[in-house]
Amino acid sequence: MMRGPPSVSRRLLVAVALPLLLFFVLTASAIDYVFRQQSTAALRDRLEEQVVALVTAVDLGFDGKLVVNLLDPESRLDVPGSGQYAALRDDTGKLLWSSPSLAGTDLVLGSKLPVGGVDFRYQLARDGSTIAEMSRGLQWAYGSGLSKKLVFTAADSTAPQMRELWVFRQRMAGWFGALDLVLLATMAWMMRRALAPVRRLEEEIAALESGAASQLGEGYPRELAGVTSGLNALLESERNRIVRYRDTLGNLAHSLKTPLAVIRASLGSAESDERRSEAAIQLEIDRIAQIVEHQLKRAAAGGGATFGQAPVPVLALLSDLRAALLKVHASKDLNIEIDAPPELGFLGDSGDILELLGNVVDNACKWCRSRVLVSARFDPDRGLPRRLSIVVEDDGPGIPQELRTRVIQRGVRADEHVPGHGLGLAMVRDTVTLYGGQFFIDASPALGGARVELRLPGR
Amino acid sequence: MRVLVVEDEASIREVLKADLSAAGYSVDLAADGEEGLYAATEYPIDVAIIDLGLPKLSGFDLIRELRARGKTYGVLILTARDRWQDKVEGLSAGADDYVAKPFHFAEVQARLSALLRRTGGWASAKLACGPVELDTRTQAVSVNGATVELTSFEYRILEHLMLRAGEVISKSELTERLYEQDFDRDSNVVEVLVGRLRRKLDPDELIKPIETLRGRGYRLSLPRRPA
Numbered sequence: 001m002m003r004g005p006p007s008v009s010r011r012l013l014v015a016v017a018l019p020l021l022l023f024f025v026l027t028a029s030a031i032d033y034v035f036r037q038q039s040t041a042a043l044r045d046r047l048e049e050q051v052v053a054l055v056t057a058v059d060l061g062f063d064g065k066l067v068v069n070l071l072d073p074e075s076r077l078d079v080p081g082s083g084q085y086a087a088l089r090d091d092t093g094k095l096l097w098s099s100p101s102l103a104g105t106d107l108v109l110g111s112k113l114p115v116g117g118v119d120f121r122y123q124l125a126r127d128g129s130t131i132a133e134m135s136r137g138l139q140w141a142y143g144s145g146l147s148k149k150l151v152f153t154a155a156d157s158t159a160p161q162m163r164e165l166w167v168f169r170q171r172m173a174g175w176f177g178a179l180d181l182v183l184l185a186t187m188a189w190m191m192r193r194a195l196a197p198v199r200r201l202e203e204e205i206a207a208l209e210s211g212a213a214s215q216l217g218e219g220y221p222r223e224l225a226g227v228t229s230g231l232n233a234l235l236e237s238e239r240n241r242i243v244r245y246r247d248t249l250g251n252l253a254h255s256l257k258t259p260l261a262v263i264r265a266s267l268g269s270a271e272s273d274e275r276r277s278e279a280a281i282q283l284e285i286d287r288i289a290q291i292v293e294h295q296l297k298r299a300a301a302g303g304g305a306t307f308g309q310a311p312v313p314v315l316a317l318l319s320d321l322r323a324a325l326l327k328v329h330a331s332k333d334l335n336i337e338i339d340a341p342p343e344l345g346f347l348g349d350s351g352d353i354l355e356l357l358g359n360v361v362d363n364a365c366k367w368c369r370s371r372v373l374v375s376a377r378f379d380p381d382r383g384l385p386r387r388l389s390i391v392v393e394d395d396g397p398g399i400p401q402e403l404r405t406r407v408i409q410r411g412v413r414a415d416e417h418v419p420g421h422g423l424g425l426a427m428v429r430d431t432v433t434l435y436g437g438q439f440f441i442d443a444s445p446a447l448g449g450a451r452v453e454l455r456l457p458g459r
Numbered sequence: 460m461r462v463l464v465v466e467d468e469a470s471i472r473e474v475l476k477a478d479l480s481a482a483g484y485s486v487d488l489a490a491d492g493e494e495g496l497y498a499a500t501e502y503p504i505d506v507a508i509i510d511l512g513l514p515k516l517s518g519f520d521l522i523r524e525l526r527a528r529g530k531t532y533g534v535l536i537l538t539a540r541d542r543w544q545d546k547v548e549g550l551s552a553g554a555d556d557y558v559a560k561p562f563h564f565a566e567v568q569a570r571l572s573a574l575l576r577r578t579g580g581w582a583s584a585k586l587a588c589g590p591v592e593l594d595t596r597t598q599a600v601s602v603n604g605a606t607v608e609l610t611s612f613e614y615r616i617l618e619h620l621m622l623r624a625g626e627v628i629s630k631s632e633l634t635e636r637l638y639e640q641d642f643d644r645d646s647n648v649v650e651v652l653v654g655r656l657r658r659k660l661d662p663d664e665l666i667k668p669i670e671t672l673r674g675r676g677y678r679l680s681l682p683r684r685p686a
Contacts, residue, residue: 321543321547324551327554328550328557331573331583351542351543354543359543
């Protein structure tokens with residue numbers, strides 16, 4: 001399998017997991033720091049206590065020498081290398097006493113300190129463990145007015161403390177790791193659920209490709225509904241287009257047969273009057289030209305493909321058309337009024353709407369006495385999606401009832417020769433139908449002539 | 460009247476030339492947009508027929524360009540694809556009317572003469588100045604209601620003068636409009652034709668329809684009136 005860009009769910013998972021991991025590491029470090037601070041403080045307190053104990057244990061012997069009476073017989077100070085040590089020095093730094101536990105450790109405890117001085121330090125023992133030591137310089141009184149300047153030192157191995165720290169760290173890592181896993185698993189599960197419609201879309205498109213389905217299903221969440229309904233519209237319009245092309249070809253071939261047959265008959269006949277057969281052929285050639293023209297237009301109509309098209313501004317289009325028609329009908333004292341809000345847009349091909357309006361408004365200009373009124377609105381009868389209603393009225397003789405029904409009826413082909421008003425109207429009907437719109441012809445109450453209404457998709 | 464035909468399809472160009480010549484126009488031909496622009500701006504054209512799908516310079520651009528260069532004569536467009544999009548764009552570019560292909564020559568002729576009348580300031584197909592009436596459709600001429608028979612050349616001169624009644628038209632302009640490019644300009648055919656026109660329209664020298672302005676040309680000085 002080709003390695004493409006990572007999948008959406010993987011991206012999301014990574015995007016969530018990385019900050020989560022960072023958060024846990026930072027939190028763990030902070031907790032670890034606090035823990036270490038506290039255990040160091042506890043160590044200092046303990047050493048402080050030991051220094052005090054040492055102070056109380058020191059006494060002046062009969063020989064005037066100092067003796068240390070360790071009260072606790074099980075004190076670790078008596079056990080060599082036990083990890084707990086103590087020492088006593090005078091103010092010149094001379095060692096007066098050290099605990100038996102120091103034997104064989106070559107640790108040097110304590111140093112020269114002035115009275116009131118405090119020293120806390122770490123040193124490394126031979127066995128690799130770290131020793132924390134605390135020294136205090138004190139004025140030690142042993143009788144009224146008699147005192148000595150002494151330095152008391154207590155030391156302790158940090159090994160138990162380190163062990164405690166490691167246990168704590170292991171536990172913390174365990175808990176955080178478990179929490180992390182639970183969170184990620186939950187997230188992955190939620191993502192699977194959230195992306196289920198995408199996966200469904202993928203499957204449905206695969207079904208479309210293989211031909212197992214012709215449309216995408218309903219019920220997609222709002223974020224995807226736009227895509228799926230747009231895709232459905234595109235599929236639908238493509239399918240319609242294919243049907244239309246097939247129909248066009250069929251119609252074309254079919255409708256060309258008759259004039260061709262007439263021409264052949266005229267050429268082959270023993271008609272003595274050459275001019276009459278020439279006239280007949282001329283008539284059929286005109287008919288063929290008309291058929292070709294009509295079918296070309298039909299085939300060119302975009303036909304409802306509203307996918308990826310910006311709405312066509314209707315007012316601007318009408319203004320251009322008006323200027324053009326005023327030129328074409330310059331010999332007439334023509335007055336074309338346009339009544340349309342500027343925000344009105346047609347959803348579809350700009351060539352198609354221009355073709356529709358061109359046919360209808362041009363017809364009105366041809367047949368009117370002097371006035372043509374074009375009004376465009378959003379269709380008030382409908383909710384969403386919005387539709388346009390474009391009404392073209394004139395003050396001409398109007399369209400006879402018989403012609404209205406012929407044009408409106410489906411199945412009447414526009415290339416059948418319909419005189420006058422009907423010429424472009426069947427074509428208009430076909431295009432309106434392609435857009436799923438409606439087309440009405442009646443009499444204009446305002447101007448007295450024809451009234452043609454188009455209802456089309458708009459925005 | 461001198462008409463320019465810009466059309467890339469040779470057969471249509473030749474048919475138009477033959478039909479237009481037969482109808483009394485002098486015809487200039489151009490096969491592409493650039494050639495058309497040259498003719499449209501350099502020759503004294505009265506009306507132009509321009510195909511929209513032209514090589515080198517499209518019909519739309521050709522029309523825009525000749526309008527930009529101040530040419531105001533009528534322009535009739537020929538469209539192969541009879542779509543309103545083309546018509547509206549062509550008319551917006553500066554054309555005055557359109558004919559869709561395939562066309563009947565009668566339609567082209569009707570629209571041409573309508574354009575010529577419109578650019579001359581006439582509203583209908585019948586031109587009337589004082590007692591002289593001229594019907595551009597039937598090419599019939601009458602004075603005080605009595606029909607006057609004119610030759611083709613005489614008719615063309617009268618039509619030109621009447622379409623632009625009130626304006627001074629030079630002799631060379633009349634010559635150019637009667638014949639195509641390579642005419643011998645020194646000939647005094649126009650003087651002869653104008654003389655014959657005067658005798659036919661006004662045998663008794665009562666209405667004096669055509670004024671001669673020495674060194675400047677001719678003017679139809681009768682007042683225009685609705686026919």
